Amino acid sequence: MHVFKDRTEAGRELARALSRFHGPDTVVLGLPRAGVPVAFEVAVSLDAPLDVIVVRKLGVPFQPELAMGAIGENGVRVVDDRVRSLSGVTDREFDLVEHREREVLTARVAQIRAVRPPEDLRGKTAIVVDDGIATGSTARAACAIARRLGAARVVLAVPVGPREVVGAFPEADEVVCLTTPSPFHAVGRFYNDFSPTSDDDVLQLLDAAALRPAAPPASAGSPAQVEDVLIRVDGITLQGNLHLAPDAGVVVFAHGSGSSRHSPRNRAVARVLQDAGLGTLLLDLLSPEEELERRRVFDIELLASRLSAATGWLRAGTAGPHRPIGYFGASTGAAAALWAAAEPDAHISAVVSRGGRPDLAMDRLGDVEAPTLLIVGGADSQVLQLNREAAEHLTCPNRLEVIPGATHLFEEPGALDAVARLARDWFAQHLR
Structure with a gap:
């Protein structure tokens, strides 16, 4: 079983698998919060802008870690009909969860966009990055948002995910996943350090990415x-x-x-x-x-x-x-x-x-x-x-x-x- 030291190491390994996307027409989009440290390393390696797509998981009321869907910016909603059916969640219960998560999403979007306008995705390759996927609901919502914002190509990139989810992902033009273990239980099992990422961490990483000047020409001296x-x-x-x-x-x-x-x-x-x-x-x-x-x-x-x-x-x-x-x-x-x-x-x-x-x-x-x-x-x-x-x-x-x-x-x-x-x-x- 491949285990990453932390999200930084996972991001660096993922960046190597995405090296062909290096260029001015790529934008890297992290899923707050835990996906942003991974996305930061990808953006630095590809010399690409870093932004976020804010998505909120809709957890089953009695098992919040199990996603029955997800919502995102611009009114996007993705529903996992299989999970919803098996869990027996009623329409009223679903609406209550969505209303609660929509309030959190709106506040988080306002916090981020108050200091950082969104990157223009029109005609670009959007690489959507998370620290891993389980059911894939949040990643599907994020890819749908990127498409709605005009991305010409949408790539989902994650360090780890279940083979059956990675292999059936119509919302993305391409999926890059470093490891697809079976059986798959939880993303956190594939990290030695799976400590939480805070809202402050997200804003600091966005600042750090924005501070990078244009890359020097290839001829500018020996490599560091x-x-x-x-x-x-x-x-x-x-x-x-x-x-x-x-x-x-x-x-x-x-x-x-x-x-x-x-x-x-x-x-x-x-x-x-x-x-x-x-x-x-x-x-x-x-x-x-x-x-x-x-x-x-x-x-x-x-x-x-x-x-x-x-x-x-x-x-x-x-x-x-x-x-x-x-x-x-x-x-x-x-x-x-x-x-x-x-x-x-x-x-x-x-x-x-x-x-x-x-x-x-x-x-x-x-x-x-x-x-x-x-x-x-x-x-x-x-x-x-x-x-x-x-x-x-x-x-x-x-x-x-x-x-x-x-x-x-x-x-x-x-x-x-x-x-x-x-x-x-x-x-x-x-x-x-």
Whole structure:
């Protein structure tokens, strides 16, 4: 039985099976919420726009996970007559479920479309992506919507699904499915990590996809080295994602409390840096077991020592000793980045703090020599004041940038885009 590590891995494998669709006439459409992380990886690989098609499953009242149909935007409704008949659901029961789910769908569409207009599908190939299908009702509704919105060709792409459903799917012109196990019980059985995806995750992934500039021409230099890495520190193994650009500086990311190398926000910023020709290392500074200990999450000295050790590993390995290295820290990770940059012989070329807590490294700020950019949301009043005080303690070249109206997580439209551009320009200036 093929089991995926998580939705990110499933999306990357699915993208390889869809490589022939790379081009300007393709739009990738994720099914919120769980299908969007898979669709994000497909869109990135195909260099295609990412959008969503909002669909709600109509679950059998006494067994909500079993779909008797689905509804979607623009009044689309798909009914699974077989499930409805076998379950004995009455017309009134069906209407009550549909009314309830229609209210949820309307609210979700309003939330997404308030900040992101839909992609134009007219004449395009629409690739509808979910993390898997069981009965296929929601996927059928999504494909019907894509067709109604003018898609010239509709492709359903999923990592896993039952053979009998995948083999009979008239709503799509083509179905791409990586594995069709039999017997098939539930999509979640084919993932090691099947944790839920939130509405915030969906919006962040859409932002991350929109931040990608046009792909550079094929002749623009040698390809980057991209790999998952393991770094031994203090008797434990840290996990990271390394993107090493030819002859370019590397930015090491220090994530904040409760975040990880999979953070959609930091991945969005990393992709902008990569597209500007810089390398990145997204790194977990704690093991999964350590992350469960609250005191370690706020142990800035420990996090800084791990960051310094990872920097040493980077210089001793494929990056080599002569590449300039910068730190990008978020929240408590910014304190760890500044603490590590203040170490003697750190030789860090630049630091960027996003919504950071530099006050947690206040005693070390005077020793930081790397040019430091502090980025704070204008509506994040408490953290803004802490950053203003921290700037007074910095003796290195530094600048405080305030994103008007942004809160601590920079979730507002255009806020994360502004962070990424500021970080890109700062690192491009100082990582030469």
